[in-house]
Amino acid sequence: MLKSLFQWLDLHPGSYWVLAAMATLMLVARLGLTLGREAREPPAPPRGPDWRDAVVLFLFILAWRWPFLLVAYEYNPDESQLIAGAMTLVRDPVFWRAVDGGSSGPLNYYLLVPWHWVGAPLDYFTARLTCLLLTWGALFVCLRSLTRAFGRSAAWLGVLPAAGFFATVGHPELTNLSTEH
Secondary structure: OHHHHHHHHHHOOHHHHHHHHHHHHHHHHHHHHHHHHHHHOOOOOOOOOOHHHHHHHHHHHHHHHHHHHOOOOOOOHHHHHHHHHHHHHHHOOOHHHHOOOOOOOHHHHHOOHHHHHOOOOOOHHHHHHHHHHHHHHHHHHHHHHHHHHHOHHHHHHHHHHHHHHHHHOOOHHHHOOOOOO
16 A cells, blocks of 8 residues: 555655645644734733644644655664664663764664654654654744743744744755754
């Protein structure tokens, strides 16, 4: 089934732009609803974003970045080193005995181990999915912090440029799991 999906995607490259456009429209609609609601209602004490904000933000980033998840070769040697270290830690969880991370610490390697616990293979897909989840988590924490301080509309307007950057960036150094994440 996955092979037929990839063949269909190869024959219909415009589907990428349709998905990206739909996710972008969903984000713009969410922002428009938020701005409209706050303009109509009297100012209420700031409260955190709800689960729909998290879902919209995740779908926006995923819709733009999903092709990078499917590339089956390394973008950076760090990516392969982190995957190999995580595979080693699955068998021997003591970091300094099992893995020599060089200038990289244990947290970078242990990030991938939970994928093994849920039965997913430790490969480029799961590493890049971890990268995507870390990026989404950082943006959502920023959205949440800004919402509590300045309100939902201002928070979305503040996070939107960063979300747009991370969603549309195509450079391999920014789409792979690296120690910077």
